[in-house]
Amino acid sequence: METALLDKQQLMHNAQQSMQQLFQDVEYTEQQKLALTCRILFDHGHDSGLAGQITSRTAKGNTFITQRFGLGFDEITATNLLEVDQDLKPLNGQGMANPANRFHTWIYKQHPDVNCIIHTHPTHVAALSMLRVPLMIAQMDTCALYGDCSFVGEWPGVPVGNEEGILISNALGNNRAVLLSHHGQLVTGKTIEEACNLAILIERAARLQLLAMSAGQIQPIPHELAKEAHDWVSTDKRNKVNFAYYARKALKKHQDCI
Numbered sequence: 498m499e500t501a502l503l504d505k506q507q508l509m510h511n512a513q514q515s516m517q518q519l520f521q522d523v524e525y526t527e528q529q530k531l532a533l534t535c536r537i538l539f540d541h542g543h544d545s546g547l548a549g550q551i552t553s554r555t556a557k558g559n560t561f562i563t564q565r566f567g568l569g570f571d572e573i574t575a576t577n578l579l580e581v582d583q584d585l586k587p588l589n590g591q592g593m594a595n596p597a598n599r600f601h602t603w604i605y606k607q608h609p610d611v612n613c614i615i616h617t618h619p620t621h622v623a624a625l626s627m628l629r630v631p632l633m634i635a636q637m638d639t640c641a642l643y644g645d646c647s648f649v650g651e652w653p654g655v656p657v658g659n660e661e662g663i664l665i666s667n668a669l670g671n672n673r674a675v676l677l678s679h680h681g682q683l684v685t686g687k688t689i690e691e692a693c694n695l696a697i698l699i700e701r702a703a704r705l706q707l708l709a710m711s712a713g714q715i716q717p718i719p720h721e722l723a724k725e726a727h728d729w730v731s732t733d734k735r736n737k738v739n740f741a742y743y744a745r746k747a748l749k750k751h752q753d754c755i
Contacts, residue, residue: 509729516734523741527553528575529755530689530740531562534615534696535573536751537743541697542619544570549617549681550595553689554605559583561605565592574754596657603662604669604685611685613692618681621704629678632702635715639702640726641695647672652679674699688733690740697743 500508525533531553543549549570552563560582564573579587583602585594601614625632631648634640647668653661665683669675674684674695682699686692709715729735747754 513732513734516732516738520734520738520741522737523744525744525755526575527555527689528562528578530693531564531578532573532575532754533744533747534689534693535564535570536747536754537693538615538617538696539570540747540750542621542700543617543696545618545623545681547595550598550601550614551616551692552598552601552614554612555580560588561601563594563598563601566595567592571751597655599659600656600662600665603659603666607666608669608685610687613686613689614683615685615692615696616681616683617696619700619703621707622676622682622700623680625703625707626676626678626680626682632674632676632699633706633715634702634723635709635718636702636705637718637726639698639705640718640723641698641730642674642702643723643727645672645727646674646676646699649675649677649680652677656680676703686736688736691733691736693743694736694739 531551534551547567547569550563552561554561560580562578562580565577565579568577579592579594580589581587581594581598585596585598587593597616601616604611604614629650632642632646634643647670649665649668653664656662656665665675665677669683669685673686674682676682682696684692684695684699686695706715
């Protein structure tokens with residue numbers, strides 16, 4: 498057996514190379530990815546009526562795509578999305594964006610590597626936010642968020658002002674996610690695929706945390722091993738392969754979205 502004498506690092510490297518060679522990226526437009534993300538998250542419990550926003554920076558850099566206010570995640574299609582400017586004004590003059598998108602504009606201004614933001618109030622994240630405790634990562638599947646989720650302990654109120662945008666953007670820091678007390682969650686990504694995966698993951702992490710807290714004391718996992726797992730599942734290729742799977746599942750029920 499040729500691989501029996503290889504160490505773990507070499508095996509991990511080989512696996513990453515195989516992923517790069519064997520998996521072709523699925524070609525969706527940015528609008529299609531955003532619409533798919535809305536449907537994927539709807540199916541994963543992120544629906545809260547009209548609450549929550551998903552945005553994606555355009556190639557222009559100073560505008561972004563978002564859903565039209567008044568439509569639920571399950572109604573979003575690639576053709577009914579809006580492109581808005583930094584003042585949330587639709588470039589085609591039709592419809593309106595969710596006013597809470599204002600804090601997205603501050604994150605885009607202050608975090609040039611961020612190209613997608615997802616803010617939602619899924620059930621388990623919302624329940625955890627009521628306890629005002631940080632997200633605790635102590636299970637392998639959720640390690641993409643290990644050391645990567647900030648915590649806002651004081652609720653700033655309805656996030657439609659610039660003050661909330663500055664607060665949330667500063668709280669994000671160098672992390673990809675934020676748990677907002679008495680509110681919900683926010684995740685970011687360099688790509689739509691990355692942000693979508695993290696949004697699914699943060700709700701799963703919150704659910705696991707609540708279940709574990711109800712049974713006993715959560716035990717920490719070794720830092721080096723958690724960091725290894727974080728980096729292993731956080732590659733661009735892994736995000737795209739994951740997203741492609743979620744997209745296939747969503748299209749079985751939501752063919753109209755693209």
